[in-house]
Structure formats: structure tokens, C-alpha cells
Amino acid sequence: MKRIKWTIMTLIVSLSVGGALATAPQTDCRTLTQYYWTGAGYMPAGTYGVTFLCDTGADACTYTFDGINYWPCRQGTYRLITGLTNTQKTKKSQK
Numbered sequence: 790m791k792r793i794k795w796t797i798m799t800l801i802v803s804l805s806v807g808g809a810l811a812t813a814p815q816t817d818c819r820t821l822t823q824y825y826w827t828g829a830g831y832m833p834a835g836t837y838g839v840t841f842l843c844d845t846g847a848d849a850c851t852y853t854f855d856g857i858n859y860w861p862c863r864q865g866t867y868r869l870i871t872g873l874t875n876t877q878k879t880k881k882s883q884k
Contacts (some may be wrong), residue, residue, distance in 0.1 A: 831852060
């Protein structure tokens with residue numbers, strides 16, 4: 790009888806801890822500062838959809854930094870978005 794009691798109690802405690810961990814709020818890495826690998830080091834990536842995009846690919850596109858290590862965040866190939874130059878912007882705004 791004691792064996793069944795301990796087995797049931799162990800199962801209940803395991804399920805309780807597992808449920809608490811599964812429902813804990815997860816940090817979305819996309820809301821943190823993102824970096825990209827230049828081949829020699831990490832540089833700030835910028836704003837997704839404004840200054841860079843991640844094209845289809847199997848590699849890590851951007852990384853986040855936790856103070857010690859860089860961790861993959863987005864998947865794909867990093868691509869810098871080149872926008873209008875300053876002279877083009879001023880000509881457009883003067884019209």
C-alpha cells in the first residue's frame with residue numbers, strides 16, 4: 790500500500806512541476822535586441838522589416854545576447870534593406 794501511495798504522490802508532484810513550467814510566461818526573443826553574425830563578430834541587426842529581413846534558409850539569421858552567450862533567434866539568411874538615400878528623401882519631401 791505504501792508503494793502505491795508513494796508512486797501516486799511522485800506522479801502528482803511531477804505533473805504539478807511540469808505544468809507550472811509549461812505555463813510559465815516565455816520571453817519572445819524577437820522583442821529583445823537582435824544581432825547578426827558578420828563573419829568576424831556580432832553587430833546590432835536593427836529593426837526587422839525596416840532595416841533588415843531574414844530570407845529563407847536553414848541557418849540562424851539573428852541572435853540575442855544574454856550577457857554571456859549569443860543565442861539564435863530568427864531562422865534564415867540576414868539581408869540588409871537598403872532604402873532611400875538622404876538626398877532622395879529630401880527631394881521627395883520638398884514636392
